[in-house]
Amino acid sequence: MKINILIPIKKLNETKSRLIKYLDENSRITLTLLMLEDILESCISSQSINKIYLVSYDDLSEFKKYKEIEILINKEELNKALEFALDYLRKEENDATLVIPSDLPLIEPIDISNLGKLIENYEIILGPSCDGGTNILMLRNYVKINLEFGEGKTSFLLHLKNALDNNYNVTIYSNERICLDLDDIIRFKYFKTLNSNKKSIKYIKELANN
Amino acid sequence: MKLKNKVILAALGGITDGKFCRKVAELGAGAVTLGGIDFDKETIEASMLMVKRGRKEFVIELNKLEEYIKNEVKIIEGLAPVLINARFATEEGLLRAIEISNKYGDIIELNLHCRQPEIILRGGGQYFAFYPALLLDWLEKHLDKVNIPLIIKFRANVTNELRLVKLFKDFGVKIFHIDAMHPYLNLPDINVIERIRNQNKDITIIGGNSIRDIDTANLFLRRGSDYISIGRLAIEDVNKLKTIIEHFNVERT
Numbered sequence: 001m002k003i004n005i006l007i008p009i010k011k012l013n014e015t016k017s018r019l020i021k022y023l024d025e026n027s028r029i030t031l032t033l034l035m036l037e038d039i040l041e042s043c044i045s046s047q048s049i050n051k052i053y054l055v056s057y058d059d060l061s062e063f064k065k066y067k068e069i070e071i072l073i074n075k076e077e078l079n080k081a082l083e084f085a086l087d088y089l090r091k092e093e094n095d096a097t098l099v100i101p102s103d104l105p106l107i108e109p110i111d112i113s114n115l116g117k118l119i120e121n122y123e124i125i126l127g128p129s130c131d132g133g134t135n136i137l138m139l140r141n142y143v144k145i146n147l148e149f150g151e152g153k154t155s156f157l158l159h160l161k162n163a164l165d166n167n168y169n170v171t172i173y174s175n176e177r178i179c180l181d182l183d184d185i186i187r188f189k190y191f192k193t194l195n196s197n198k199k200s201i202k203y204i205k206e207l208a209n210n
Numbered sequence: 211m212k213l214k215n216k217v218i219l220a221a222l223g224g225i226t227d228g229k230f231c232r233k234v235a236e237l238g239a240g241a242v243t244l245g246g247i248d249f250d251k252e253t254i255e256a257s258m259l260m261v262k263r264g265r266k267e268f269v270i271e272l273n274k275l276e277e278y279i280k281n282e283v284k285i286i287e288g289l290a291p292v293l294i295n296a297r298f299a300t301e302e303g304l305l306r307a308i309e310i311s312n313k314y315g316d317i318i319e320l321n322l323h324c325r326q327p328e329i330i331l332r333g334g335g336q337y338f339a340f341y342p343a344l345l346l347d348w349l350e351k352h353l354d355k356v357n358i359p360l361i362i363k364f365r366a367n368v369t370n371e372l373r374l375v376k377l378f379k380d381f382g383v384k385i386f387h388i389d390a391m392h393p394y395l396n397l398p399d400i401n402v403i404e405r406i407r408n409q410n411k412d413i414t415i416i417g418g419n420s421i422r423d424i425d426t427a428n429l430f431l432r433r434g435s436d437y438i439s440i441g442r443l444a445i446e447d448v449n450k451l452k453t454i455i456e457h458f459n460v461e462r463t
Contacts, residue, residue, distance in 0.1 A: 114394050128340050160331045164259075170327050174340065174368040175393060 001095045002050045003116050005043050006085050008078055008149075009036065009056040009102050016103070018184045027207055033062070034200040035182060038105035044068055046109040048116030050094065055085040079147040090141055095119075099137040105191075105200040106177035115173060124163045124170040128156040130179040130187075143168060211317070211359050211385055211414050213240030213291065213437065216427070216458035217451075220387075220418055220441035221245040221295035221319070223257075224266025228285030234444055235289035238455045240437060244282055245295030246321050249275070249310075250303025253335075256328035257297075265326070276310050283314045291316035293361065297324055299334035301348045305355075312357045319361040320345075323389055325368075339364045342377055349381050361416065363387035366402040375406055379413060387416040387439060390430070398426070400433045407434025422450065424457050 009032075016028040023031070036054075043049055044066070054060060055072045063069055072088060074081040082099065089097050096119045100107065115138055118125055123143050127136025132154035139145070145166060148158035163170040182191060182200075192208045194201055219226060219234040219242040231242035247268055248254045257267040270278045283292050294315035296307035304320075311318035322345075324335030338345045353360070362378050364371070366388055375386055388406065392399040398419035407415060417430040418439030427438045438458070443451050 110394060130340075132341065157331060157333075160327055164327060164331060172325055172327060172330060172336070174336075176370045179340070179369060 001048075001116065001120060002093055003048055003096050003098060003119070004050050004089055004092070004094050005052045005112075006082070006089065006097050006099045007036065007039065007052065007054050007102050008082055008085070008099070009054055009058070009060065010078070011057040016182070019188060022185055022188070023207065031182075031200060031203055031207070032102065034203050035105040036063070036102050038198045038200050039100060039102065039107055040066060040069070042107050042109050043100075043112055046112035046116070048113055051092075053085060053089065055081050057081075078149050082147055082149070086139070094141050096138060096140050099139075101135055101181055103181045103183060104135055104178070105182065105198050106180055106194075106196070108177060111173075111175070111177060118171060118173060121169075122171045123168040124159075125173050126156060126159050126163070126170065127173045127178040129181050129183075131183065132156055133181070133183075134159050135178050135181055136173055138173075214238075214460055215240035215455055216431065216437050216460060217455045218293070218416055218418075218437050218439045219243055219444055220439040221293075221321075222266075222441050222445065223324075224261075224268055225445065227268070228282030230444075231282075231286045231292065232289060233448070234451070234455075235286050237448075237452045238459060239290050240458075240460075241291040241293055241317065242286060243293040243295050243319065243439075244279070244286075244315070245293075245319075246297045246324060247275070247279065247294060247307075248303075249296050249298040249307040250300045252299040252332040253297045253303065253329060256299075256326070256332050256334065259328045260326055272306075275306070276313075279310055279314050293317040293319045295319045295321055295363065297321045297329065297334050299329070299332040299337070301352075303334075304345075304348050305352060308352060308355050312355075315358060317359045317361060317385075318356060319363050319387060322362060322364040322374075323387075325365065336365065336368065339369050339374060342374060346377060346381055349378075349383075353382055359385055361385040361387050363389070365389045365391050366399055366419075367391055367393040371402060371406060372409055375410055375413070379410065384412070385414040385416070387418070388435075389439075390417055390419040392419075396420070398430070400429055403430060403435055404433040421454070422447075424454055427454055427458065 015032040125138040129135040134155045145162040148155040221243040294311045322338040329335040390398040416437040417435030
């Protein structure tokens with residue numbers, strides 16, 4: 001099965017806005033890019049992936065060094081940008097697309113590989129975030145549901161409802177790595193306590209020590 | 211909680227009714243589980259949809275629920291303690307589960323385990339493992355109404371299980387039924403039982419997942435389970451189940 005990954009990236013100077021009180025803009029941008037690198041490394045080291053697409057407001061030229069990555073520039077709001085990217089991918093050679101947020105640095109190659117196996121038996125896979133959002137959305141190429149991502153929205157249940165209302169065969173994939181996106185100061189402090197070799201976690205420890 | 215045998219029959223949707231439980235109780239199981247039973251209209255609606263797509267579930271109308279449970283428990287009476295595995299998505303459902311289980315059951319098992327999307331969408335089963343705050347809030351108000359032992363049943367490796375146990379333990383829960391589902395293998399994740407046991411010497415653990423022989427059962431017990439739960443084997447091979455139950459008769463050993 002040919003699986004592509006799609007990672008939406010917010011406008012970089014607005015990234016991690018809930019951490020504005022604690023981190024300056026440069027630190028927030030660096031943290032965002034390091035989290036993205038952590039995710040990319042997990043994706044690239046997984047055997048199941050065909051190609052990785054970043055849909056981004058910014059140019060992200062630093063990621064052009066990865067041959068597995070294609071950058072799609074889109075300056076619309078998140079759901080529209082994702083719909084644009086999913087439409088684009090439907091036209092490519094592709095059986096399924098895995099949408100991952102860019103702030104999920106704990107995701108491991110085993111998660112990508114598990115999802116790759118699971119999607120063979122389902123049409124949609126959803127993974128909840130610890131605050132009601134959606135951290136995993138995996139769709140077979142022909143599947144279309146309304147996207148409900150957004151600040152403060154309980155998008156996990158909304159996506160689940162949309163999937164069931166459309167009679168899609170859906171399942172849930174969850175673990176702590178998937179639930180924990182870096183979205184607020186509580187999780188920032190929790191990430192600081194983790195024993196991990198991830199670049200973003202090391203950077204969080206650095207920031208916390210300064 | 212003290213049972214005469216280490217083996218507990220786990221809930222199997224649409225299968226473990228009074229008659230099925232009786233058969234396993236007669237083999238000498240330490241306890242048997244009736245259910246999962248839906249205790250509110252939200253979870254009943256979910257079960258109806260699940261049945262429509264081919265799953266086995268108990269679909270009992272709310273106005274017939276108490277009578278149903280009373281009759282099913284009666285079939286098992288005197289043979290083994292009866293756990294009632296309760297699925298609910300609302301405070302009203304939890305209260306109904308407590309009230310009926312107090313009257314007819316020996317132990318109530320709150321289901322944070324069911325991973326069927328129809329149940330999760332309505333805020334039941336595994337939804338409470340992802341987002342336990344609401345259930346903790348209800349338990350804070352209603353735990354004193356529970357007159358029988360209460361079990362929290364959840365699936366391993368879908369959330370931070372150490373945190374989950376701690377949250378419920380802090381609210382007074384002392385028994386946990388852990389489905390040691392491995393994150394990617396078709397084998398139980400025994401390490402999860404050990405991790406939970408090492409940090410919680412003061413709880414009772416029922417461990418289960420893919421137990422089909424005495425060696426696996428022993429592994430669960432050595433790594434920290436007080437009891438083991440068996441589900442599928444009860445359908446697949448009753449003779450094997452009988453052998454395991456006979457081996458773990460506490461009175462015999």
